[in-house]
Amino acid sequence: MTSVLIKNAFIATADxxxxxxxxxxIYVEDDRIVEIGKNVKSKSAEFVIxxxxxxxxxxxxxxxxxxxxxxxxxLVPDNVTLIEWLRDWVWPLQGNLDENIxxxxxxxxxxxxxxxxxxxxxxxxxxxxxxxxxxxxxxYRSGMRAAIGKQIMxxxxxxxxxxxxxxxxxxxxxxxxxxxxxxxxxxxxxxxxIWIWFSPRTPGAxxxxxxRTIAQIVKEKGSGVxxxxxxxxxxxxxxxxxxxxxxxxxxxxxxxxxKYVYVHGVWLNEEDMKIFASTGTSVSHNPSSNCKLGSGIxxxxxxxxxxVNVALGTDGGPSNxxxxxxxxxxxxxxxxKVSTLDxxxxxxxxxxxxxxxxxxxxxxxxxxxxxxxKGMKADIAVFNTRAPHMFPRLQPLSNLMYSGTGNDCxxxxxxxxxxxxxxxxxxxxxxxxxxxxxxxxxxxxxRSGLKYWM
Numbered sequence: 388m389t390s391v392l393i394k395n396a397f398i399a400t401a402d403x404x405x406x407x408x409x410x411x412x413i414y415v416e417d418d419r420i421v422e423i424g425k426n427v428k429s430k431s432a433e434f435v436i437x438x439x440x441x442x443x444x445x446x447x448x449x450x451x452x453x454x455x456x457x458x459x460x461x462l463v464p465d466n467v468t469l470i471e472w473l474r475d476w477v478w479p480l481q482g483n484l485d486e487n488i489x490x491x492x493x494x495x496x497x498x499x500x501x502x503x504x505x506x507x508x509x510x511x512x513x514x515x516x517x518x519x520x521x522x523x524x525x526x527y528r529s530g531m532r533a534a535i536g537k538q539i540m541x542x543x544x545x546x547x548x549x550x551x552x553x554x555x556x557x558x559x560x561x562x563x564x565x566x567x568x569x570x571x572x573x574x575x576x577x578x579x580x581i582w583i584w585f586s587p588r589t590p591g592a593x594x595x596x597x598x599r600t601i602a603q604i605v606k607e608k609g610s611g612v613x614x615x616x617x618x619x620x621x622x623x624x625x626x627x628x629x630x631x632x633x634x635x636x637x638x639x640x641x642x643x644x645x646k647y648v649y650v651h652g653v654w655l656n657e658e659d660m661k662i663f664a665s666t667g668t669s670v671s672h673n674p675s676s677n678c679k680l681g682s683g684i685x686x687x688x689x690x691x692x693x694x695v696n697v698a699l700g701t702d703g704g705p706s707n708x709x710x711x712x713x714x715x716x717x718x719x720x721x722x723x724k725v726s727t728l729d730x731x732x733x734x735x736x737x738x739x740x741x742x743x744x745x746x747x748x749x750x751x752x753x754x755x756x757x758x759x760x761k762g763m764k765a766d767i768a769v770f771n772t773r774a775p776h777m778f779p780r781l782q783p784l785s786n787l788m789y790s791g792t793g794n795d796c797x798x799x800x801x802x803x804x805x806x807x808x809x810x811x812x813x814x815x816x817x818x819x820x821x822x823x824x825x826x827x828x829x830x831x832x833x834r835s836g837l838k839y840w841m
Contacts, residue, residue: 389803391415392430393769396438398423399784400759401445401743406736407784413443415765418803423761434805436798440773442783444739445759446506446766446801447712448746450671451613451650451700454510454526455481455489455517457496458828460704464840469619469680474551477705479835482555486518488827493522495824496710497529498815503711503793504768506801507532509613509648509671509700509750511586514538515558519566523574527581530806530814532766534646534750536586536613537570539563541597545589547625552592560597564604571608580802582750584611584646589618590633591625595640602641611646611751613671617659618651619682634659643668646751650700651676653683657693664694669749672741674718675709676702684726687719688733698746699738711793712742720788735788769798 391414398408400423412427413420422428456477463476484492500508510526510533513519519537526533541560543552571583585601587593593601605612617623617633626632633655637643643666652670655663663670672685690697699719701710716738723733747757755764772783776790787795799807806814832838 388417390432391434392432393436393438396441396443397783398443401740402758402760415803418765420761420763420765442770442772442787444768445743446768447504447742449505449508449701449712450648450698450746450749451673451702452508452510453703454493454496456703458492460708463705478553482553483834488831489517491823491827493525494815495820498820499710501806501812504796504799506766510535511613512538530801532580534582534584534611536584537567538586540588540592541594542592544591587614589615598640598642613648616649617654623654632659634662638662648749653677653685660690660693660695669696671698671700673700673702674722676706679706684722688723696745696748697741698749699742713791713793716742716788735785765800765803767800770795771797
């Protein structure tokens with residue numbers, strides 16, 4: 388039996404029954420929280436964290452991650468629209484990825500997420516050319532929890548832009564289905580940390596028949612779906628051309644429900660929101676990406692008022708450009724207040740739940756993960772508060788969201804095991820990533836026929 392004691396810490400639990408515990412303690416045995424509270428009896432533990440200068444949160448949950456795009460950070464101009472960004476830059480780069488470059492991109496992304504206290508995530512758009520088993524193996528070895536979305540398509544377009552996809556990313560749907568089934572058989576549910584989902588390309592790149600096939604397989608296997616949706620006006624123009632809306636379109640095809648996570652949702656209307664709320668469908672909000680690409684400000688407060696489960700994501704290396712959920716939390720707070728002209732529109736407790744419990748609910752694991760409570764899985768994020776930007780420390784949760792970054796993370800525990808301990812990531816080889824990332828990114832840029840843009 389392994390045991391961990393965190394004592395004398397400020398604990399933000401994401402549990403409505405006891406949201407804040409000052410000078411509190413958490414005692415962990417194996418993979419579960421055995422005790423939590425202000426008056427935890429003295430325990431001897433294998434590992435002890437003195438929480439005097441610490442704030443403790445549930446492990447953060449990132450519901451939209453492009454593992455293939457960690458290596459693309461900084462390679463794409465910051466002044467292009469989404470269509471140009473995809474067609475001329477991101478897709479040519481990803482269409483020239485090989486398994487070795489993907490290996491380093493995956494490890495780089497995992498390294499950054501662990502370093503900034505993310506414990507679970509939803510991975511999107513895993514293409515066959517990336518070496519899918521190797522990708523899943525790297526995620527498994529990292530110790531994180533992940534729903535990994537196998538990409539599937541049967542049309543090489545985007546919304547109402549036909550034949551737009553780079554040739555290197557086009558994948559036969561029968562191959563996609565085979566790879567999904569192979570991955571599902573080998574990995575799904577492994578150690579209660581890895582799940583295999585579908586990641587269809589956007590409407591306009593997937594036929595209605597293929598959507599129906601996906602929905603049927605998901606129902607039979609209890610799998611999930613993650614897909615970009617209503618990110619830009621082009622997406623809505625596609626649905627309007629078919630006389631429908633995103634929510635109505637997906638409901639008709641059976642593509643709504645628990646463990647269906649739709650990403651962005653910037654241009655969803657209230658009818659779409661009600662469909663999602665009534666079916667338990669989730670939205671992953673990615674504010675940094677939406678800002679950088681000029682996509683718009685997602686109506687998060689309206690979604691929440693309509694009962695939609697809204698979680699948080701970072702998107703990818705060229706659209707954010709980090710995988711740091713603490714930075715993302717601040718942007719959610721600021722954008723929702725300014726877009727509604729109402730400082731009461733959203734608060735730190737709501738955003739904390741978006742980054743923890745709501746993310747767990749989106750992944751379908753909220754019975755075990757997403758809050759700090761007795762009996763829950765021991766997925767715990769610990770942050771330093773002894774730094775200038777965190778003083779005075781009377782309200783450390785507010786300070787962390789408005790003044791902190793993920794780099795304040797000191798320790799990350801998943802399933803009762805340390806992935807980061809005393810500032811050092813334990814489960815990804817940092818030096819390998821640092822030695823290869825620059826070289827591989829330069830090789831990829833050259834292979835894609837692209838040049839430095841600045």
